[in-house]
Amino acid sequence: MTSGPNLVLVGVNHKTTPVEIREKLAFSQVKLEASLEQLVSSPEITENIILSTCNRVEIYAKVENTDRGIQLLQDFICDYHGISRGNLDQYFYSYCDNQAVEHLFRVSSSLDSMVLGEAQILGQVKDAYSTARSFSSTGMVLNQLFEKAFNVAKKVREETGISERGVSISSAAVELAKKIFEDLENHSVMLVGTGEMAELAAKHLISYGVKTVYVASRTYERAAALAQTLNGCALDFESFKEEMHRADIIITSTAAPTFIIRKEMMEAAIQKRKNKPIFLIDIAVPRDIAPEVNELENVYLYDIDDLQNVVNANMEERQKEAENAMDIIKQEVTKFNNWFSTLDAVPTIVEMRNRAEDMRAFEVDKTLKNMDHLSSEDKETIQQLTQSLVNKILHKPTINLKKKTQSQDGHIYLKAIRHLFHLDD
């Protein structure tokens, strides 16, 4: 058992625990201060950070003893929320040291998220960290660990495609629109039908810069109402066919039992557009646009199944990218552990004392060889004297080193000692 810092993590997440339990264990932002203080006031826990989101509740802590630390944190979560331990044991997971490091890296890189690669979690981890910092419940180890986790998340985001591909119908549609028309700002969208999904997709497109919006519906009032929310203009349902060529993107979502856009209609529209491409998104079931329309040049038609297929393929791709991300994380865990292990004062103290003892024994033996006139009792006394000298000299440095390694700049002291005593020869 080492006396160096021990990292532990206790938590529940969406994979281990149903939402009925998770919601009971959540820490509200308001009560977080009290919780962090309560934890850090325990002599066993020297640093802690509470991460509480809708998908997970986790406490990261630096503790004196791993096993006791885990027990303490689990008890704390249960006591805090007034739930008995017996009911929760099956849900908790706990990790220590490099496993805890790996877990945090995975969480902040969004590999542990419900939607792989989503961007929100990193912000939540950052918030948890800054809250804990503002209440001074963190120290050198957790500070370093979390700062590192943010770097790793950034690296994963930049070097893998984990968050590149849209995994919702509307984001996949926006991505497609951006692969057909580069800049959405100078392009227009027409909604035919006022379905909820169509509205969502339109809002998404608008957030990416689409400025001109037309809305057509069988009931003009509904078209007008939606046009107002989207800051667009309403069209008479019958006139949309004549106006169709004005739109670069058409989203259909009517309840019509038959196709409302047919090949020859689109052919006429595309001619009017001088072959400028048009992107058709048919979210209606039954479909609003005849599938043959896709055969026309410069026309790109996606129905709801096509978009779902894109989403599924993107999900799979994110899964593959997650493997690349794990390679990065594994490397970073090793790097962090290398740093972390330098924080452990014990090996350094042992080495320092061994070094001193070796020198003492060598010098004493050398001297005693030439002093045969001494009795063996005298020789023994000299041995003891030198031993206690060494102990006395090293006593304060040992105590101080142990103390200092618990502080923010502890690793500097360790480095200095190793250097002064030539321990890394």
Add this chain to the structure above:
Amino acid sequence: MVYRRPLVATLAGGMVALGLIFQTVSIGIRSSITGHGPYTTSYEVAMFLAWFMVVIYFLTEWKYKIKDLGAFVIPLVFFVMLISVFLSKEAGLVPESEVRFWLTLHRTLSIIGYAAFSIAFAAGIMYLIQEHQVKTKKLGIMYFRMPSLEVLDDLNFKVITIGFPLFTLGFMTGSIWNTKMDQAFFSWDLAKTMPMVMVWLIYGMVFFGRMATGLRGKKAAQGAILGFIAVIGSFFLHI
């Protein structure tokens, strides 16, 4: 191209830039020794063409920030360089000054035109790949890496807008040069001239077609590819 690491991309870009510098120096030295620009022999023309292709590639990449265009242009440059290896490195004969003027103009204009066409070719290939993916709804790795159809189509149009008039002028000055060489205007080798006329017609169709009838997208991309194949064909006939 499927590499995501910025280092690899920067390294690749750096290598191309280094190559361009060497090529510039090499052309410069050769010109100072021969005493004329790099356009008298097929070898020189190939070297000069490769040089212009890289220059135009850098300009477009810098101006339009088109990812991965290099992956399509640089192999072409390599191809041109490869051909040049097999050509005679002997210095060409320098014609008398008046004829020389037309020759210089003809070769330089044509070479810039060809370099622009090579970019249109690369953009055309990229367009067809991307278009195929979006049309068939099979979105592969390239779908995410490559630019939008609009950008590729626009690039195709822009470089042809630069290349076609230059090529036309090159064609005209070439005719004048031929005439000055004491040959009747259309008396030269038909086998060498016809491909040039073909090239001119193809690009002319793409160029005027877009303006007149909105010829764009896939057809424009196909035109740019076909045109460049004709260019390569006529180049081999010239050698």
